[in-house]
Amino acid sequence: MTFGIVIDVSAPIEVDDAPHAEVGRRSGGRADGLLLHVGRERPAGFQVLEVRESREQFDRCNAEVVGPALAQLPDGMAPPTEPVVAEFEARGLTVPAAHLVS
Numbered sequence: 523m524t525f526g527i528v529i530d531v532s533a534p535i536e537v538d539d540a541p542h543a544e545v546g547r548r549s550g551g552r553a554d555g556l557l558l559h560v561g562r563e564r565p566a567g568f569q570v571l572e573v574r575e576s577r578e579q580f581d582r583c584n585a586e587v588v589g590p591a592l593a594q595l596p597d598g599m600a601p602p603t604e605p606v607v608a609e610f611e612a613r614g615l616t617v618p619a620a621h622l623v624s
Contacts, residue, residue: 523576523611524612524613525573525576525612526572526609526610527572527580527609529571529572529607530569531570532566533568533601534567534568535568537601541588541595545591548590555574555575555576556583557573557574558571558572558573560572573612
């Protein structure tokens with residue numbers, strides 16, 4: 523089943539720049555089962571939306587790539603509060619062409 527997650531973070535979007543780059547470096551640009559990843563600025567911080575082919579692929583990526591990358595962040599780079607996380611089953615996702623946009 524396709525798995526989606528929305529993460530709301532109460533911090534400036536620039537807080538996501540270093541972890542995003544580190545995840546890309548650690549994964550070699552290959553994210554297991556990743557169908558969509560987008561970050562966007564919000565009035566109270568930033569939001570990340572991600573869709574993967576399965577929950578198992580999401581969990582594996584978090585354990586092997588994202589978690590270690592976040593643990594390596596310098597002091598002061600962590601958001602001041604815990605992110606708000608909502609999971610969902612993605613339906614009707616169409617991605618006709620994929621290009622990396624920084």
